Amino acid sequence: xDNSRESNxxxxxxxxSWIDRWAEAEALGTGGDGRAPxxxxxxxxxxxxxxxxxxxxxAVALAAGGAVFDTGRPFPGGAxxxxxxxxxFVVSALGTLGLHxxxxxxxxxxxxxxxxxxxxxxxxxxxLTGLQAVRFAASGRVxxxxxxxxxGTLAVALPVSxxxxxxxxxxxxxxxx
Numbered sequence: 057x058d059n060s061r062e063s064n065x066x067x068x069x070x071x072x073s074w075i076d077r078w079a080e081a082e083a084l085g086t087g088g089d090g091r092a093p094x095x096x097x098x099x100x101x102x103x104x105x106x107x108x109x110x111x112x113x114x115a116v117a118l119a120a121g122g123a124v125f126d127t128g129r130p131f132p133g134g135a136x137x138x139x140x141x142x143x144x145f146v147v148s149a150l151g152t153l154g155l156h157x158x159x160x161x162x163x164x165x166x167x168x169x170x171x172x173x174x175x176x177x178x179x180x181x182x183x184l185t186g187l188q189a190v191r192f193a194a195s196g197r198v199x200x201x202x203x204x205x206x207x208g209t210l211a212v213a214l215p216v217s218x219x220x221x222x223x224x225x226x227x228x229x230x231x232x233x
Contacts, residue, residue: 103222151218169232180217
């Protein structure tokens with residue numbers, strides 16, 4: 057029998073909040089004169105999470121076949137694929153918002169490096185749209201009216217651009233911190 061006087065709530069708080077303590081513990085980078093302010097670990101993780109999740113999904117697709125993410129399959133396969141891709145979309149959109157907010161914060165500081173968030177977000181979206189174009193060309197499918205197809209692809213690629221732009225921005229951010 058445990059005779060300690062520590063309450064269950066204190067014990068749960070001590071054991072379950074380690075991730076919060078790690079994320080808030082210390083920022084990455086030193087900052088200083090002319091340098092960008094340090095980035096919190098939580099913000100760094102939000103920039104890497106979309107790419108990491110996409111790599112996990114790619115490994116699952118390679119192991120189980122690409123049809124695992126086919127949303128046109130009958131229930132429950134299509135629903136699972138839709139939910140999985142929805143999670144990737146939300147995580148990526150939050151990463152893109154985090155990239156934008158962090159770049160604006162750095163640009164508003166006294167740092168010499170003034171990142172333009174739209175450079176990273178736009179470049180990521182254009183690369184993703186280009187990958188879709190390559191996918192269409194490789195399949196041999198002819199797109200009868202390409203303007204709406206690529207406009208829609210670009211509209212989806214903008215919020216998920218942190219899939220590619222997040223790690224690139226984070227590397228640049230750490231170089232200037």
